[in-house]
Amino acid sequence: MEADFISERIAKLRNEKNISARDMSLSLGQSQSYINNIENKKALPSMQMFLYICEYLGVEPKDFFDEDITDPSKLNEAVEAFKSLSPKQLDLLIALAKEIK
Incomplete structure (x- = not known):
């Protein structure tokens, strides 16, 4: 996997949530240019920071x-909502998703 993928994926997920790189950096306890440096391919996050970034973005690693x-946080939200549904309700949602697709 290319290092560019990490930079581009962080930028994409961050932009989808309308979060500025500065706000995200500061929320993670880093300098205001931290996420910019990652997105501009000047640095990569440590493994620990990568996990914090995933948590911040609501994405499983x-x-x-x-x-x-395309939207991992929405997928995780849907999975959590589906956990409490009955098998019949799940069948209906699966049929609907197949029809939409």
Whole structure:
């Protein structure tokens, strides 16, 4: 996997949430240019910071690397909501999703 992917994925997920790089950096307890440096490919986050970034963005680390998931935080939100549904309700939602697709 290319290092560019991490930079680009962070930028994409951050922009989808309408969060500025400065606000995200400061919220993570870093300098105001921290996320900018990552997105501009000047640095990569440590593993610990990567996990903090994922948590901040509401993304599971495994979903971060899945390019087919366009909005990982929405997918996780849906999965959490689906956990309390009955099997019949889940079947209906699956049928609806297939129909929409």
